[in-house]
Amino acid sequence: MPPSFTTPICLAGPTGSGKTACALAIAEVLPVEIISVDSALVYRGMDIGTAKPNAAELAAVPHHLIDIIEPTAAYSAAQFVLAARELAQQIMSRGRLPLLVGGTMLYFKALFEGLSDMPPADEALRLRLDARAAQIGWPAMHAELARLDPVTAARLAPGDSQRIQRALEVCELAGRPMSELHLTRSEGVDWPLISLEPTHRGWLHERLGLRFAHMLEAGLIDEVRHLRARGDLNPDLPSMRCVGYRQTWEALDSGDFSQLQERGSAATRQLAKRQLTWLRSMPQRQVIACDDPQAQLYTLAALQRLLKA
Numbered sequence: 001m002p003p004s005f006t007t008p009i010c011l012a013g014p015t016g017s018g019k020t021a022c023a024l025a026i027a028e029v030l031p032v033e034i035i036s037v038d039s040a041l042v043y044r045g046m047d048i049g050t051a052k053p054n055a056a057e058l059a060a061v062p063h064h065l066i067d068i069i070e071p072t073a074a075y076s077a078a079q080f081v082l083a084a085r086e087l088a089q090q091i092m093s094r095g096r097l098p099l100l101v102g103g104t105m106l107y108f109k110a111l112f113e114g115l116s117d118m119p120p121a122d123e124a125l126r127l128r129l130d131a132r133a134a135q136i137g138w139p140a141m142h143a144e145l146a147r148l149d150p151v152t153a154a155r156l157a158p159g160d161s162q163r164i165q166r167a168l169e170v171c172e173l174a175g176r177p178m179s180e181l182h183l184t185r186s187e188g189v190d191w192p193l194i195s196l197e198p199t200h201r202g203w204l205h206e207r208l209g210l211r212f213a214h215m216l217e218a219g220l221i222d223e224v225r226h227l228r229a230r231g232d233l234n235p236d237l238p239s240m241r242c243v244g245y246r247q248t249w250e251a252l253d254s255g256d257f258s259q260l261q262e263r264g265s266a267a268t269r270q271l272a273k274r275q276l277t278w279l280r281s282m283p284q285r286q287v288i289a290c291d292d293p294q295a296q297l298y299t300l301a302a303l304q305r306l307l308k309a
Helices: 019-027 055-060 077-093 105-113 123-136 138-148 150-154 161-174 201-218 220-229 245-254 260-280 295-308
Strands: 009-012 032-037 097-102 193-197 286-289
Touching: 009 019, 009 105, 009 295, 019 032, 019 055, 019 097, 019 295, 032 077, 032 105, 077 097, 077 105, 097 105, 105 260, 123 138, 123 161, 138 150, 138 161, 150 161, 193 260, 193 295, 201 220, 201 260, 220 245, 245 260, 286 295
Parallel strands: 009 097, 009 193, 032 097, 193 286
Antiparallel strands: none
């Protein structure tokens, strides 16, 4: 009889920690389907800068939530949670193991802690807010938010246009401040979490530098140039604010690529630092040293112990 799985397993870690290779190694031993937990892999046409699994890797094991939207669109944590929970049930109904793999910690946090009852995005309202911001500036929009929702405004920088816009949008659509809606959350999940974390930060930094260099060699500049040529993208979109894409877009604007390697690598290191900070706030995680030569073996052993528990 095929194995019966009753709980999904989550595999997280900072960028460059070897999550994809580890997941593929697990897939050689167990009948898994991978659910991507990555806010950049959802976008079509963004392959090099996101380190998207290649065609052979995608063919080797079923992947979900990759290449599902255009880079003009936004994809929220709420959309992810709903999709991931539904996919997990479908995968287990096929007698396979859902393996959630990625580094978007906001998605993991929403999955584990549940979601507040936020209204969906309203494109027409966002356009009106953007138009007003163009007139008075985002710091003034932040001041408006401080009057409507002082709790949310206090945790946002005056120039954080994306989050200020969303908070103002919620105030208007829900008739209540976002901070109030956050107090009422749907139930989260209690799925096991394995976390790949480096023992030595220098090991990860070296990998990240090499990783960004390989992206440039693979054609990241041409990929972003092609995306710009579409004519429907701009640097303020969530897709183009992804690490690597923002720095390359700015280099194309200026025509100066001399600092791109260093700026891209530095931004990637900052991303990894934020991811590790998020992970440390998840005490339920089981940590595997990703800089250990036997990391894949230890991860598989930890996963098998969780399945037997």
